[in-house]
Amino acid sequence: MLRSYFTIALRNLWKHRLFTAINIFGLASGLTVCLLAITHIRTAFTYDTFHPNPERIYRVLTDVEDKGSNLTAFATSPMPLAPLLTRDYALAEKMTRFTRVYGDVDVNHKRLDAMSYAVDPDFFSMFGFRIRSGSPATAPNTVVLTDETAKRFFGKANPIGQTVRIGDLPPMTVTGILADDHRNSHLRFDLLMSLNGANANARKYLNDWTNYAGGYTYVRLKPNTPAITFDRILTDISASICRTTQFPYAKRYSFRSQPLTSISPAFKELAFSTYEPQIGGLSVEMAVGLVTLLLAGFNYVNLTLARSLSRAREVGIRKVSGAVRWQLIGQFMAESVVLSVLALLLAFVFLQLVTPMPFVQQWLVKGATWDLSLFSLFVSFALLAGLLAGFVPARILSSFEPAQVLRSQTGLKVIKGISLRKSLIVAQFTISLIAMIGLLTMIRQHRFMASSNYGFRTERxxxxxxxxxxxxxxxxxxxxxxxxxxxxxxxxxxxxxxxxxxxxxxxxxxxxxxxxxxxxxxxxxxxxxxxxxxxxxxxxxxxxxxxxxxxxxxxxxxxxxxxxxxxxxxxxxxxxxxxxxxxxxxxxxxxxxxxxxxxxxxxxxxxxxxxxxxxxxxxxxxxxxxxxxxxxxxxxxxxxxxxxxxxxxxxxxxxxxxSHNDDIFFMSLLVGLALSIACLGLLGMVTYNTTLRIKEVGIRKVLGAKVGELVWLLSWDFVRLLLISSVIAFPLGTLLGYAFLLSFAYHVSIGIETLGGCLGLLLLIGSLTIGWRTYRVAQTNPANSLRAE
Known part of the structure; x- marks a missing residue:
């Protein structure tokens, strides 16, 4: 039975090649965006898994209550906390601090940018960052570089034993090179210097209990030490400090632990957070992918229902021949599965094209591991998407009664006489227009920042x-x-x-x-x-x-x-x-x-x-x-x-x-995909509609109708759908645009130049899509279109 399902499915798809191509391209486009988001989300859950005993490592957070009784959670903690825990408590196996050191790096009379951090000696044994050559920076005035940083600073020369200087600090000797084989970590750095041997100013900073933003404190607990015991100790320490310390900008603070395994992805945003992906950003990425896939799903539903008359007769004949409803659903679902598999193959081709883009490399696939489990996830997601896309038309088409469909009474209506197919077209173009308004607002704001008058001279x-x-x-x-x-x-x-x-x-x-x-x-x-x-x-x-x-x-x-x-x-x-x-x-x-x-x-x-x-x-x-x-x-x-x-x-x-050209290009690609999917769906609908009305066109031409009148007759229903889409999209797109602009103190406004430009582009592309097909039908010789009658 399954074999016959897939055989018939392939025949139907080949018979309607235009609709098949539109559906495959649309699903592949949506799958491409979703697969990129899935890759990033999966990578976010693998952060810091390469460290030894990650389940026993905790970061100390600080909850600060300010003068106005507002509570803010900081990823940082005071620098004296780690020595106190080491000296007075026996629950920690290892402990380290990780604090930013600001200042350019002087290398051979060159001043270079670098992300510099100071760490305690236990950092190199607590975390799994591998020393490729040399030794860790544990002695005073020593530093280790990442492999990429060493090449940037010293080229092909051996950096071990060379001297660098960070800001106003004393010269430091390079003792080791860190391998760049672990990028999936919430900790990012170019070089690590030793906290040992700090000067007088630094020692004052390291003993300051009021500076809760001083650095990051990590503790690896001894085996079988419960985290609740650690939290109780942290609570006692913070209570003791608050009783004896005057804070200049806060009322009080308290400490709590955060497991290393729960840092990424971050479900709650912390002040002075590190480089763990935020769940909000991941959700937005997945939402963009799902919306793109949803547009493609609309196409599938739309085009399948557009052919409802021919499929309805097929359903009627099958039911008269003894087929039950679940068998008909299986037939239609088999078609959607075949489409999803073909779309997945095309999506892999798209992935190869977009992966080298800077935006994709920087934000979505950096550090991703392409293994069998990821590909299995891709296949499962594609099959699920195909089944969901095919479920609605399968349920609707399989519900037809033979007596009705064999008399061609198959009207498909939703609320108040609006057809389901037209509703989906409106939804597609509404989403596309909202995305266009958001993108154009973003482009205009970036251009405004690049060319605006800042109040100082920029020319020459x-x-x-x-x-x-x-x-x-x-x-x-x-x-x-x-x-x-x-x-x-x-x-x-x-x-x-x-x-x-x-x-x-x-x-x-x-x-x-x-x-x-x-x-x-x-x-x-x-x-x-x-x-x-x-x-x-x-x-x-x-x-x-x-x-x-x-x-x-x-x-x-x-x-x-x-x-x-x-x-x-x-x-x-x-x-x-x-x-x-x-x-x-x-x-x-x-x-x-x-x-x-x-x-x-x-x-x-x-x-x-x-x-x-x-x-x-x-x-x-x-x-x-x-x-x-x-x-x-x-x-x-x-x-x-x-x-x-x-x-x-x-x-x-x-x-x-x-200007952010790389980001704008990738976002333009997404909007272009959404718009192209909508236009392809519209093309399929126009093609099917004009095919059904070809005899009507022939009769009207015989009666004296002109080509222009026929084009307008066939096009008006679809142009009206585009206008309805714009009425819905304008307020929603404006809200989206201003939601983006709220993050800027100085920004552009959203007016006729934005809304009118987006509407003009939508009508131009939509009209070309509609007009091209309707013009060809209107030019048809009536003798050919009426011959079959």
Whole structure:
């Protein structure tokens, strides 16, 4: 029986090849997106399984209650906690801390970016990160690099024994190289330095119980030690600390343990979380895949029911011949299973095409293991999708009564006379239009961030990363270049993530109302070079004698935050930085967007600290950019012959920083798939509808109807469905767009340029789909269409 089911199924699919091709392409597209999401979700559940005894490893979390009685869960904990547990309690087999160390890495006079962390010696035996060569960084002033980082820092040279320097810390010796064979971990890093031998400032930080965001604490319990015992100890410790400690920004906190095996995926978002996938993001990925697959399922249901007349007669004859309903359901389900298998094969081809894309590599398949279990999951999911897609038409078609269907009375209606097929078409194009509105909103916002007026000069500004080149020497050489207008060393790139240093500022040392501010290091050339406006006071001194940076500039937002009155009142006042350094306000500059558009303008402090200079901005005269760039490259080659020149125009930087072309391309591909699935379904419906009405078209042509009138007659019902889809999609798409824009302090609006553009594109593609087929039918010779009558 099964053999006959599949034989008949193959014959039916081959007989209706257009419908079969539409269904296979649609299901394959939906399966491709779902399989990518399944790969990522499955990978999320395999994080940190390569460590020895992962079931006994716990991370300590901190629940912090602030002054307003709001409770926030932190993935971090105070740094003194681990030594206390080791010293006073015997339940831990191993213990380690994992804390971020900020600052660029100096390697052979080159300054490079790296994710640097400091760890205790037990880190290398507690976790399963394999040392490929050398030894762990357990001694003071030692460091280990990942294999990829070692190649980036030292090329083909042997890094063992080489020296690196992180920020202002003492030089460190490379003792080992970590293999890059375990990427599925919530911990990510480029290098690990030893926490042993910390200097006086670091020791003060390591003994600070008030800093609950200090680092991450991991404990491997002894065998047969229950986690509840560990939690009781953590509760007692936090209660004892809260009784004797004054917290500057919180009422109290408490500790609790989190099993390593439950970190990924994260079902609850934590402050200062690590790199574990969030369940919300995974849900969105799966939802996108299921929606795409649902559109393809709509196609299958729609096209199957569109052929309901011919299939209904088949059902009637089979029932008269003695077939029971479950046998008919089995026949229709066999067709859907065959389709799903063919679609799965095509989906594997699509996977090979999209997997190399940067977005897919970065977010969906990074670290994925393609094994038999994953392929088995793919096959099972495809078969389930096929069975679900075939269930609705199988139930409907198998329910027809022979007496009705043999008289061609097979009207399929849902609520209030709206046909099921038309409802599905409306649903398909509604989803597609909502996705189009969301995508266009995203593209417009990214373009807005790339080309908007940030309040500082971006045209003809060349930004040069200094690396190991002394900025003063480079600046002196560039001053002689014709076409160079101004020079401005900076610690950060503007319009990125803000300043390079977060500073707490008070009006006086004993004040309790401190203000968090971003800090940028610059000199007197910053204001004229970047086209900024000084509201009150004076610029930073041109002389470099003020090496301590005691004179500072602040923005208007800082004046408001510190309640210093107006800009003139603020000039000359002394403020305290981090409770330890007093500085004097030399001037107040007008607010400008120095950070990303996601943030509102925040307090900003500009201070002269040459040690933090990482970039040199060069403003260039009009029509001199090409010659200046060539001269700058020549000077750079002379000063740093072995380092590449990485300077770029600020407009190019903003475009690269905010355009997100790879992400937009992948999302456009998803929307394109959804729209193409809907259009293919519409094409199938139009094809079937015009086939049924071909004799009507012939009669109308004989009676004098024109081609244009016939095209409109055949098309209007479908165009009306597109208009209904737009009426439903506009408010929902607008809500989706604004849900995305809410994460930006400065954003575009959703108006006629977005909604009208999406509607115009939908009507254009839909009309071409409808018009192409109806025009061909309207051109048919009536003699041919009426001959069979």
């Amino acid at each position: 500004v060349l930004s040069i990363p200094l690396g190991g080149v002394p900025y003063q020497r480079l600046a002196n050489d560039l001053k002689t270049v014709a076409g160079v207008e101004e020079l401005s060393p900076l610690s950060v790139m503007l319009a990125d993530h803000g300043g390079d240093n977060h500073t707490m500022v008070r009006r006086n040392r004993s004040a309790t109302d401190s203000v968090g501010t971003m800090s940028i290091s610059a000199d007197a050339g910053f204001i004229p070079a970047m086209g900024l406006h000084l509201v009150a006071g004076q610029n930073l001194p041109v002389s470099h004698r003020d090496s301590s940076g005691r004179l500072v500039l602040v923005n208007q937002e800082m004046v408001k935050a510190l309640k210093l009155g107006d800009a003139r009142d603020a000039v000359g006042k002394t403020i305290w930085l981090n409770d330890s350094t007093d500085v004097q306000i030399a001037g107040v500059i007008a607010d400008f967007r120095y950070a990303t558009m996601a943030w509102a303008i925040m307090p900003l402090l500009i201070q002269y600290e040459p040690g933090r200079f990482h970039y040199l901005n060069v403003t260039v005269a009009k029509d001199a950019d090409t010659q200046v760039l060539a001269d700058v490259k020549r000077i750079w080659k002379k000063l740093a012959p072995y380092e590449s020149f990485d300077g770029q125009w600020y407009t190019d930087y903003l475009d690269q920083r905010h």
